[in-house]
Amino acid sequence: MPIRIILAGATGWVGRALVPAITQAGDLELVAGISRNHAGTDLGVALGGRPSGVPVFARVEEALGAPADVLIDYTKPGVVKANAIAALRAGLHVVIGTSGLGADDYAELDELAREAGKGVLAAGNFSITATLLKRFTLEAAKYVADVEILDYASATKPDAPSGTGREIAEALAGIRQPATSLPLGEVVGVPQTRGGTLGEGEREVRVHAVRLPSFVLAVESVFGAPDERLTIRHDAGASAAPYVAGTLLATRKVSGWIGLRRGLDTLLD
Structure with a gap:
């Protein structure tokens, strides 16, 4: 039986790339899309193609009446948490690709997921190469004490830092060595x-x-030691294609645990 998916943000930048990938996968089935601007239409038509038989709803709560297994969320920082909570309470696993959530938000979602007996995978970036940036950064932090993160994004991006930069920084804070730079005071x-x-x-x-x-x-991890520096950098292009494979991997795996995991790196190897 295929994994039944509700895709929130189905007509957005990443959503448009995910729809055909899900449709073409034999083990996945798209049962509903969420898009406020196209609610009440067929998703295929909303994306400029032929009717697909996939209905579009304005809100996640409206789509939860249909049998589904996983919610994939690529929406906006202001609604992603409520979407995830609604899905967990309805008995779905959740894959979160939307940035803007903090450690307290993730802790709350982890608690709700454990109460519901469901899995959640939240990643600041579902690109394999961005995931390697995180892995290499954490490895370098074992050997070099001083590190700072530079986070670049478009002028209109509402959250700062990005989900990628935030995920890396929070992971670093748990393992890094004490910095030698002056305290802020x-x-x-x-x-x-x-x-x-x-x-x-x-x-x-x-x-x-x-x-x-x-x-x-773009995200840079910049390490400094006496008389030498190391920069590890990832740059994303204008296409959403790099995020598709990682998102589908998470969708296939998220039912395999209870609670919330952060980072696509938790699924590698």
């Missing part, structure tokens, strides 16, 4: 230019979010 001039912080105390990680036209998404 000892910085003179304009201390805010030292960036925002994730984590606490001597293991906090500084993140610098740059928002300018021409960027889609």
Whole structure:
């Protein structure tokens, strides 16, 4: 029996790339799409093609009347948490590709998922190469104490840092060595230019979010040691294609555990 999917953000940037991939997969079935601007229409027509038989709803709650197994969410920071909660309460597993959630949000979703006996996979980036950026960064942090994150995105991106930058920084904060840079309290001039912080105390990680036209998404992990530096960088292009394979991998695997996992790297190997 195929895995039945509700896709929130079905007519969005990533959603448009996911629809044909799901449709062509023999083990997956798209049963509903969520799009406020196209509610009440057929998803195939909404995407500019032929009728597909997949209905489009304005809200996740409206689509939950149909039998489904997994909610995939590529919407916006302001609605993703409510979507995930509604899906868990309805007995679905959840794959979250939307950025903007913080550690407290993930902790709440983890608790709800455990109560429901369902799995959640949330990733700041479902690209395989972006996942390798995280893996290589965490490996380098075992050997080099000083690291900061540079996070680049378009001028209109509403959340800062990006989901990719935030996921890496929060993971770093759990394992990094104490920094040798001056504590913020000892910085003179304009201390805010030292960036925002994730984590606490001597293991906090500084993140610098740059928002300018021409960027889609790029994240750099910059390590510094005496007389040498290491930069690990991922750049995303204008296509959503890199996120499809990782999202479908998560969709196929998310029923295999209870609770919330963060990062596509938890599914590698």
